[in-house]
Amino acid sequence: PRKIIIDTDPGQDDAVAILLALASPEDLEVLGLTAVAGNVPLPLTQKNARIICELAGKTGIPVHAGCEAPMRRRLVTAEHVHGKTGLDGPQLADPVMPLQPQHAVDFIIETLRREPAHSVTLCPLGPLTNIATAFERAPDIVERVQQIVLMGGAYFEVGNITPAAEFNIYVDPEAAAIVFRSGVPIVVMPLDVTHKALTNRARVEAFRALGNESGRMVAEWTDFFERFDMQKYGSEGAPLHDPCVIAYLIRPELFAGRHINVEIETQSDLTLGMTVADWWGVTDRPANALFIGSVDAEGFYALLTERIARLP
Numbered sequence: 001p002r003k004i005i006i007d008t009d010p011g012q013d014d015a016v017a018i019l020l021a022l023a024s025p026e027d028l029e030v031l032g033l034t035a036v037a038g039n040v041p042l043p044l045t046q047k048n049a050r051i052i053c054e055l056a057g058k059t060g061i062p063v064h065a066g067c068e069a070p071m072r073r074r075l076v077t078a079e080h081v082h083g084k085t086g087l088d089g090p091q092l093a094d095p096v097m098p099l100q101p102q103h104a105v106d107f108i109i110e111t112l113r114r115e116p117a118h119s120v121t122l123c124p125l126g127p128l129t130n131i132a133t134a135f136e137r138a139p140d141i142v143e144r145v146q147q148i149v150l151m152g153g154a155y156f157e158v159g160n161i162t163p164a165a166e167f168n169i170y171v172d173p174e175a176a177a178i179v180f181r182s183g184v185p186i187v188v189m190p191l192d193v194t195h196k197a198l199t200n201r202a203r204v205e206a207f208r209a210l211g212n213e214s215g216r217m218v219a220e221w222t223d224f225f226e227r228f229d230m231q232k233y234g235s236e237g238a239p240l241h242d243p244c245v246i247a248y249l250i251r252p253e254l255f256a257g258r259h260i261n262v263e264i265e266t267q268s269d270l271t272l273g274m275t276v277a278d279w280w281g282v283t284d285r286p287a288n289a290l291f292i293g294s295v296d297a298e299g300f301y302a303l304l305t306e307r308i309a310r311l312p
């Protein structure tokens with residue numbers, strides 16, 4: 001199994017991503033979850049990360065709290081999408097498993113120094129603050145990272161928090177710029193692909209019909225999540241953004257994209273956080289990311305359902 005650290009701001013779709021990873025031990029060894037401020041503030045994201053581990057029956061997974069604000073900006077949150085708790089929808093009890101005392105950034109640095117070089121993949125599902133802070137503080141770890149597979153950005157689908165920017169990149173564009181310039185092999189799951197992985201009635205009911213608690217939670221989270229997207233985009237269902245990252249690690253053949261150059265806008269008020277993706281190769285800037293554009297949505301939901309079925 002491939003060793004991963006999931007950096008996350010749960011978030012209903014983060015929750016489904018984490019469940020998918022925890023349900024897939026033959027493919028993925030989750031070394032830890034690192035929480036970051038994003039969809040909701042850090043006290044909630046770290047608590048939500050622990051709730052999800054407990055739901056999956058994986059209370060031994062270390063959960064670390066990281067940065068509570070972007071590197072150089074005030075935090076922008078997304079309660080309008082995820083609700084006040086970040087995991088609105090079903091009733092959830094407070095977690096019992098402890099938060100690790102170590103800061104997430106230190107955990108990331110220590111883990112990358114301890115594990116063999118090129119054996120740990122980072123999976124950022126929120127703003128890139130923890131990852132970029134670790135890279136700045138410990139430049140020696142950058143070349144030890146195997147790969148970064150992240151959810152963020154958009155090209156044809158442009159923005160969801162501003163007309164030009166996707167939420168995760170917009171919240172901490174300086175951090176995103178550090179990550180995209182790091183030289184680490186990056187795979188990007190932008191809105192262009194996540195908007196092709198929409199829920200629909202049959203897909204949500206398939207989760208509910210699994211009969212386990214995890215399946216019921218996934219159905220209730222997506223029910224909640226859908227309300228926003230259906231109103232906003234008029235789409236049939238909601239995009240399950242973050243699970244695309246984990247699905248890619250398990251079944252890369254479900255996805256297709258292009259190796260291209262991606263730069264992050266950090267200056268302009270109008271297009272702050274835009275992922276300027278050279279999809280058509282009109283510059284000679286070197287490729288720094290595999291930018292995913294399409295997904296086999298049936299295969300993606302089949303994988304999700306099959307794996308969530310294994311959980312309590």
Ligand code: BDR
Pocket residue numbers: 011012013014039078081125126151160166167168241242
């Ligand atoms: C991203 O922003 C968050 O709201 C979701 O969890 C996802 O990571 C989508 O733009």
Ligand code: CA
Pocket residue numbers: 008009010011013014039125126242
């Ligand atoms: Ca997220």
